Amino acid sequence: MQLKERRNVTQFPASVSKLNHGLTVIHQYIPATPVVVADIWVKAGASAEPPQWQGMAHFLEHMIFKGSRQIKPGMFDEAIENLGGVTNAATSHDYAHFFLTTATAYLSESLPYLAEILLQAAIPDQEFYRERDVVLEELRYSYDDPDWVGFQVLCESLYQYHPYGKSVLGDEEHLLSHTPNQMRCFHGTYYQPQNMTVVIVGGVKEDQALSLVEQSFSQFNVPSECPSSLIEAEPPLIETRRNLLYVPRLESSRLMMGWIGPGVDNLEDAVGLDLLSVLLGGGRCSRLVRELREDKQLVHHIDSSFSLQRDSSLFTINGIMGGENLERVENIICNRLHQLQTTPLTQEELVRCQRLLCHDYIFSTETPGQLAGLYGYYQTIADQAELSLFYPKIIQQLTPIDLQRLANQYLCPERYAITIMQPC
Numbered sequence: 001m002q003l004k005e006r007r008n009v010t011q012f013p014a015s016v017s018k019l020n021h022g023l024t025v026i027h028q029y030i031p032a033t034p035v036v037v038a039d040i041w042v043k044a045g046a047s048a049e050p051p052q053w054q055g056m057a058h059f060l061e062h063m064i065f066k067g068s069r070q071i072k073p074g075m076f077d078e079a080i081e082n083l084g085g086v087t088n089a090a091t092s093h094d095y096a097h098f099f100l101t102t103a104t105a106y107l108s109e110s111l112p113y114l115a116e117i118l119l120q121a122a123i124p125d126q127e128f129y130r131e132r133d134v135v136l137e138e139l140r141y142s143y144d145d146p147d148w149v150g151f152q153v154l155c156e157s158l159y160q161y162h163p164y165g166k167s168v169l170g171d172e173e174h175l176l177s178h179t180p181n182q183m184r185c186f187h188g189t190y191y192q193p194q195n196m197t198v199v200i201v202g203g204v205k206e207d208q209a210l211s212l213v214e215q216s217f218s219q220f221n222v223p224s225e226c227p228s229s230l231i232e233a234e235p236p237l238i239e240t241r242r243n244l245l246y247v248p249r250l251e252s253s254r255l256m257m258g259w260i261g262p263g264v265d266n267l268e269d270a271v272g273l274d275l276l277s278v279l280l281g282g283g284r285c286s287r288l289v290r291e292l293r294e295d296k297q298l299v300h301h302i303d304s305s306f307s308l309q310r311d312s313s314l315f316t317i318n319g320i321m322g323g324e325n326l327e328r329v330e331n332i333i334c335n336r337l338h339q340l341q342t343t344p345l346t347q348e349e350l351v352r353c354q355r356l357l358c359h360d361y362i363f364s365t366e367t368p369g370q371l372a373g374l375y376g377y378y379q380t381i382a383d384q385a386e387l388s389l390f391y392p393k394i395i396q397q398l399t400p401i402d403l404q405r406l407a408n409q410y411l412c413p414e415r416y417a418i419t420i421m422q423p424c
Contacts, residue, residue: 015028029203044186283356301318
């Protein structure tokens, strides 16, 4: 077996190896389970697309399952299902990943199928144009979802330079202009070993897993070079950016507010903002839920969330309410953010939020699939799977003064993007 390097990190339960051609392999043996998950992560998300190829990464995710020269359309699904396995995939701005769950005994039969369609995707012309209609229908269906539309408008307003402002699905004009050869070029450029991580978690031992990965992921296409994509850093907001949408058949008004946070290279601050999102809108005891929904009954629903990304992460507050309450609710939210900046939260609130997040982390690492996703995610966006262990440690070390600093640095009540949706 040809290993270029191997990382052994104290307390990290998985091994991280790199094969000679550059493919990263992460493995964790769980002897108690008869199941194994193979999760293949590729640094080929929407951010990698050239501007004129918007939607290509997600479209390619669809086309991967159309097979290779050896595996004709439909054969992959039939083979995996006959072995009792389950497969799926997802694409974001930072990555695409393809995962397979199967009984341990069938991994040696099923993983080569997945590797074949990933590395040797044929992208047949006829299937390309047929599947494009499916992707276009998915895009049109999304436009019927007011929450999706509002979120896209919010992202476009926040990210005016970075690709995060563009939809992963692309748009109809660009999708109709794509060609099979362009997609083959995108695939040949990014589906190469140095851009890929294979995660194997479950009831298979390391030597067997590494041997199987080395055999299955040995034949890559000849590298291509598609047009370059320029990723610009998003400058800080210096204003409040407002968008008002009137949406047919909308029953209640919606308010979406967003702020730009740090990327994964500043994980400590990012984790702190995750805790602030729980403090503000995570559960019935959070500040905004308690005040706006339970006490004043100004909203039907309100929540807050933080999405960690490779570059500029996203902090949002979302509410559903009657239109007559929109201005008042926005003002209260801004006042509560100002309060975070001037008054440290109590030790009792801090402990509650720490407990919630640490327990949520434990619950999210119970299955092989969850672990494989966690390791692959951090390896792909941060080049370091071991960072997945740091989350609960950072949470426990946060202090009220730390959180006050983060509120001042990232959650300005005078500078944010807001999308308001009202019924026509």
